[in-house]
Amino acid sequence: MTGQLPVSFEGEERSSPAAATAEKNPIPDPASPRRIFSGVALRPVRLALRAGLRNLVALVYPPVCVACRAATGEAQALCAHCWGEIGFIERPYCERLGTPFAVDLGPGLLSPAAIANPPVFARARAVCRFDGVARELVHRLKYGDRAELAITLGRMMVQAGHELIAEADLVVPVPLHRARLWSRRFNQAALLAGTVARLTARPYAPAGLVRVRHTRRQVGLSRAQRANNLQGAFQVPENARPQLEGRRILLVDDVLTTGATANAAARALLRGGARQVDLLTFARVVTDG
Structure with missing residues (x-):
């Protein structure tokens, strides 16, 4: 009778059209030899091909220093001479501003500048002083296309900022205005922040x-004048507030000079709901004496 459901009797086996199709075209077992061969046995082959391709590229285009173009052992690296020319910032330094001390007087010390004029951000760290080779690298990234x-500098920033990164919930770059972004075509702070976030598996919020x-x-x-120039320059978008609420933010820029830009950006992030803002840059201006 048309429209009537089929009746199944006890002891009688009936196969549906779907079952018949499945019998003709069975689904491969994930553990079958064919699947194992295609998924596992071929993996070393793919890795070997990739390694061979990298070696071929290195043969045709030997790796050179990103600063002086001298030969290096690996791509996106500095030669020994240029590495030695960078003024790396290491402890002892001010725990707030990250400025180096000439003498180690014990852990947890603050510089006179941090005491007299505390920054809006909680802590700042930088890879090196903004001079010599470091200045040239920043200028090439920023103005030389x-x-x-950003890969080389970002790797170095991960090492210098490991304490801040370990406590960060979110990585945010210092943004450019859309007019300046249009003329420059990219935001160097966003490139650095993206590299740091990718290398450390930290959530990244470019907007x-x-x-x-x-x-x-x-x-x-x-x-x-810098502080006045940046009054009201930064803002947290409404749709980004839930992402920032109660989070520790790692603010990333290329260079720290007077701290006016970092303070203005950190203030906007705190007003937008962030719990704390730390600053990580590649270089910073250091005034000796």
Whole structure:
């Protein structure tokens, strides 16, 4: 009778069309020899092919120093001479500002500048002083369309900022205004922040902070002029607030000079709901004496 469900009797086996199709075209067993061969046995072959391709590229294009173009043992690295020319910042340094001390007077010390004018951010760390080879690398990244340098600098930042990274919940770059981003074509801070986040498996929020006011360039301005220039320049978008709420933020930039930009950005992040903001840069200006 049309429309009537089939009746099954006890002891009688009936096969459905789907079952018949499955019998003709069985689903492969994940543990079958064919699956094992294609998924596992071929893995060393793929790895060997990739290694061979890398060796071939290195043969045709030998790796060179990212600063002076001298021969190096691996790609995206510095030669021994350029490495030695970088003024790395290591302890002892101010726990707030990250500025180096000439003499080690014990852990947890703050510099006079940090005591007299505490920054908005909790802690700052930088790889090196902003001079010599380090300055040249930053300028090439920022103005010379050498975006690949973010890999080299980002690796070094991971080492210098490991304490901050270990406590960070979210990585946020210092943003550019859209007008400046259009003229420069990329944001060097975002490239560095993305590298740090990728290498450390930390969540990355490239749009967690935006620059809403097109400020004049900071070069040549005094500390007070820089602070005034950045009043109200940064803002946390409404749709980013849930992502920042109660989080420890690692704010990333290329260079720390007077701290005006970092303070303005950190203030906006704290107003947007962040619990704490730490700062990580590749280089920082250090005034001796």
